[in-house]
Amino acid sequence: MKTALAFLLAARRCEIDDLERLALSCELVQAVSELVHQLQRERGASNVFLGSEGARFGPQREAQLLASRAAEAGVRSWLKRPELGGEKSGGAVHGGARLLTRIALALHALDGLPGLRGDIAARRCRPDASTARYGEIIAALLALVFEAADVAVDPGVSRLLVALFNLMQGKEFAGQERALGAALFAAGHPAPERVQAILHLIDAQAQCFRRFEGFCGDEVLRQWRALQSVMPLAEHERLRRMLLASTLGSALDPALAEAWFDCCSQRLDQMHEAEVALARGLGESCARRIASARTEAQDQAALLEALSTAAEIRAPLDMLIGTEMAGEGAPAEPAQGDGPFGPQLRRSIVDLLHAQSQRLQAMSDELDAARAALDERKLIERAKGLLMACRGLSEDEAYRLLRQTAMSQGRRLAEVAAATLALAPVLGRH
Template identity: 40%
Template sequence: MKPLIADTSTAIQFLLASRQSEIAALRRLLQTGELVGAVSQLVHMLQRERGVANIYLCSGLNADALDKPARNAAAAERDVLRLLGRADEANPPASDSRRLGRTAAVLFALGRLPALRRQIRQAEINPSQATEIFNAVMRSLLALVFEAADTAAEPAVSRALIAMFSFMQGKELAGQERALVAAAFASRAFSDAVRQQSLDLIDGQERCFATFSEFSDPLNLQRWREMAIDGDADVERLRRIALTDNTVTDCSLRWYEVTTRRIDLMKRVEDGLAAFLMQICRAGIGTAEDANGGDRPGDAALEALLTRQMGEPADYSVFVAAAGPGEVAEPLSNNGLSPRLGRSVLSIVGQQSRRVRDLAEELAHLRATLNDRRQIDDAKLLLMRHRRLSEEEAYNCLRRMAMNQNKKLVEVAAAILAVEEVLTDRP
């Protein structure tokens, strides 16, 4: 390998390589944005299928009602698989083991759907079992979006992905509430456990939408606020019946209708978030390409200079600005760049360094938010596995421990994970 030479020519090469790498990363993010949009559509279709399946299993709805939701979900699944395959072609397997692990989980989960659909149609599975399988598929898909948010290198893209992940998670909890309450209405039986689970799902939605509101762009946040104001009256009325009425009538179809309308409105916001994600990826690519192109004389000169210098000895000067009044700016050597271009190089390198520092600071904040979420999720899974709790029960257990100990939720989660690590390492 040819050794590096510490001179202006080499610096320019690395500067240009940095910009080209930035463009390549943004193109990968654009591809990720397409995948996230497809995942969003698949989750939406599976949410519909889950709701119809629950009503079918509880009330004997005509089996033909299962056909359209299953076809729509299968079509959305094909799009996700196509984009996942394309992502693997663009990213070598060794470059991202976590993403590949998430992809494997998605493929395994999706592979369970054909058997599940046969069991539902033949009434060989009960509503809670079917719901749990649908929920597991949705969790694997949302984890793929979470991974995309955690690995994005652009803060603006990370914010958009976090907003979208949080909104998708809140919408999924709304879908779980739709399925749970529809089944209870259809069976005309609301146990205390079902009512508590419903309350937990409502609370979970509020938390997810609060995180979305923190990271969302203004336009999609406004859309959500308008939807939340206008779209929840019928849902709230039926929620009150479900949570308080001891003589429950079969409102399953009405409940499914109004909650589907609400979730379809959420899908519009979700589509807006996907469009915004694509927009900022494309804008970032355009900005980086412009900066790397020839619209500004300084950058054009850098490109031309790099081309001329290929294969030639590097002996170019960088002019340093005068330190004070009356002093003369002098070059470090006397062959090559003009004073103006020399200052342009220093200016661009300085701007790039400041930009990298600012990006690193913002990314550190975003990564901290995601790390907190991951620790809480990991602690929930631990409780679910060891104490056989549902996801909502595990979260409530964490929350009670945090309140009793006067600690933050993430601190309790970290403590649980640390204890598990110690116990696992014991001989």
């Protein structure tokens, strides 16, 4: 029984190690959240600059580059931590090889920033190309956050990571809408295909924010509602309607580019406040879980020590009692199966083992529920990839096809994605 308790204590220590590695990953997620926010601002300023042929937002873009570089330095500073520098780096963060691979891909994407910035400064790329290239970099960073959520070991932390990922993804769609709209206003003429893309982004934002609200918790949800009440939603909707009406031939006033950018930026900055609050809650949740696990480990260690002492005292005492009672015709041996602990202590230890097992099972069930939303995204991403490979579609076109199919059939997007994957052999032949 001493061996059973020792292994129970070892399991608790493993849990603490997992939580500490998870806390380290959450620090990276916070730094990535700030970098994504600054890159989104940089993308928006760059699109106004490009859409106006360099006439607008030159100084604003230069100022934003400084903020983006500072945020990037924050991420790279985290990656210089001593525990990440050796051959055993995979043990320093939870998720090991999977998360480290995502980090490598994100760094590779970030290496493309200087070239992109040079092309924008020289006006060698169009606004839509700029949006796509920034989108690829931000997508790599968001995939890192997704991976951190997918490998999280604590249900409470996992739910917050799922909420944060969906908030960041929804905010990225809002950032793409800002960039596209800024370029349309700055150019002063309608572009039906880009307006259609804005409709897609509006729908995608709504889906992400619904998932965020389902996982963020009551306190963050209250903060989110309060932020929404001060967002310039009426002005944003008015300008958005102008963009959508441009498909009917309505002219766009280039002077409204900055008004659109400022309105969208205010909305995005307030979304970022919710991101910061959620990221802060992540750190606090990790700290609470680690402190609680350490306290429970100390209690179990004390129990193990107490039982070991009790066993040392009880064994000779049982022998003495047994010897004295043997003369009175009583059995000289203790009851079978009790060992040195006795039935009452043995029942307490078994209860402790059962409680630990039930707690771990409950955690596993909660994790499964939190990851269900992530599993849906995996299905959709795989279905998009299949359509892109087999039908030669762009990512946006593949997603739009899935979404339109879901709407026309009255089915959930994840169901359509699963059905598409089931047709992989047929699609592959064509």
